[in-house]
Amino acid sequence: MSFESWAEFAAMGGYAPYVFGAYGITIAVGLGLVIHSLMQQSRWRQKQSQLHADTET
Amino acid sequence: MVWRWFHEWGSPRFFYARSGRLIPIFAALTLCLLSIGLVWGLLYAPADYQQGHSYRIMYVHVPAAILAQSSYAMMAMAAVVSLIWRLKIADAAMQTAAPIGAWVTALALVTGALWGKPMWGTYWVWDARLTSTLILLFLFAGVLAIRQASGPGQSAGRAAAVLAVVGLINLPIIKFSVDWWFTLHQPSSFSITEKPAMPIEMWAPLLVMVIGTYSWFFLVWLMRLRLEIVRREAKADWVQRSFQDEL
Numbered sequence: 604m605s606f607e608s609w610a611e612f613a614a615m616g617g618y619a620p621y622v623f624g625a626y627g628i629t630i631a632v633g634l635g636l637v638i639h640s641l642m643q644q645s646r647w648r649q650k651q652s653q654l655h656a657d658t659e660t
Numbered sequence: 661m662v663w664r665w666f667h668e669w670g671s672p673r674f675f676y677a678r679s680g681r682l683i684p685i686f687a688a689l690t691l692c693l694l695s696i697g698l699v700w701g702l703l704y705a706p707a708d709y710q711q712g713h714s715y716r717i718m719y720v721h722v723p724a725a726i727l728a729q730s731s732y733a734m735m736a737m738a739a740v741v742s743l744i745w746r747l748k749i750a751d752a753a754m755q756t757a758a759p760i761g762a763w764v765t766a767l768a769l770v771t772g773a774l775w776g777k778p779m780w781g782t783y784w785v786w787d788a789r790l791t792s793t794l795i796l797l798f799l800f801a802g803v804l805a806i807r808q809a810s811g812p813g814q815s816a817g818r819a820a821a822v823l824a825v826v827g828l829i830n831l832p833i834i835k836f837s838v839d840w841w842f843t844l845h846q847p848s849s850f851s852i853t854e855k856p857a858m859p860i861e862m863w864a865p866l867l868v869m870v871i872g873t874y875s876w877f878f879l880v881w882l883m884r885l886r887l888e889i890v891r892r893e894a895k896a897d898w899v900q901r902s903f904q905d906e907l
Contacts, residue, residue: 605706612703616713621778625771626702629720632767633694633876636760640883647887651894 670747672889673898679882686879693872700865708862717775719866722849723873724768725793729831731761731877732796735803736828739821742814749885751817752892754824755807756884760877762800769793780844788837789845792830799827812892 606612615622668674701719708715735757742750772790773783784790807820838847849856849866856863893899 604703606703615716616707618712618714618778621714621774622702622716625717625720625774626698628770628774629724629767630698632763636763636880637876637883640880640887644883644887647891 670745670749672749672752672893673896675749676886676889676898676902679886682882683879683886686875686882690872690875690879693868693875697865697869697872701869705865706859706861711779714775714778717771718849719869721768721771721775722866723870724764724771726870727873727877728761728765728768728793728796729834730874731757731764732800732827733831735761735800736824739803739824742817743821743825746814748814748892749889751814751821752888753881753885754803754821755817756888757881758800758804758807760880760884762797762804764877765793765797765800769797776844785844787843787845788841789834789843792834792837795830796827796834799823799830803827 613619669678697719702716705716705719707713735754738750738753738757741747742754769790772793776785777783803820803824806823807817810816810819837843838845849858849863858866890899890902
């Protein structure tokens with residue numbers, strides 16, 4: 604590890620807001636797009652099963 | 661042989677049936693590579709002798725910037741196939757690549773700004789590299805907007821496909837902008853022909869991040885493309901049947 608302690612890691616040599624900001628935004632977008640895609644999928648499935656239920660009754 | 665392959669994978673039904681198996685593979689690959697790469701880059705890679713720890717932004721910025729450009733190239737390739745061979749699936753591939761590419765380009769710009777502030781003293785300069793990357797974002801947004809405004813069907817996607825192909829001219833401009841014009845931006849981190857300027861302890865985690873980011877892109881692209889296919893083919897028998905199987 605290139606840090607002596609967690610406090611040193613959290614400080615990031617004085618660049619903490621920039622480094623953690625960049626990583627945070629990247630992880631948010633990366634996870635966000637996966638979650639959004641999954642939600643779109645399940646929404647479509649729900650709509651389809653409703654359509655099926657409507658035609659059967 | 662190649663033509664048969666092309667025909668099979670160009671069929672929405674065949675593509676949907678076969679591509680489903682790739683999802684868990686890309687999901688596992690993405691999870692492994694990105695978690696290794698993030699921890700390695702953030703905790704274990706040595707500090708830079710000039711930039712200190714701020715250079716760790718590279719591990720998210722460079723993969724985003726590389727993917728921004730190659731996802732545009734992939735989207736434009738799909739556009740070419742859609743224009744020449746009128747494949748429905750190519751049009752859907754172009755349409756679903758556009759929003760992902762736009763997000764990745766935005767990410768490259770934002771992480772670059774967060775790196776620029778401590779190193780150059782400014783979030784933004786209107787130089788060739790940054791401006792041409794901003795144009796890339798507008799191109800993605802333009803292709804997406806035109807595609808969504810033109811309605812369903814492969815032929816409706818042709819205006820957006822033409823824009824995507826014309827926009828390819830921007831890629832070499834981004835690539836060579838750091839050589840052609842004076843810029844604050846540093847030259848490429850990776851090159852196929854030359855050895856990296858960094859020691860292996862620094863570029864190995866970067867390579868893991870780049871491959872992981874590509875895998876993430878294919879995962880999200882595939883998920884969206886598969887949904888777009890069943891949306892467009894919703895009335896087809898095979899969609900109804902595969903849907904009932906899943907219930």
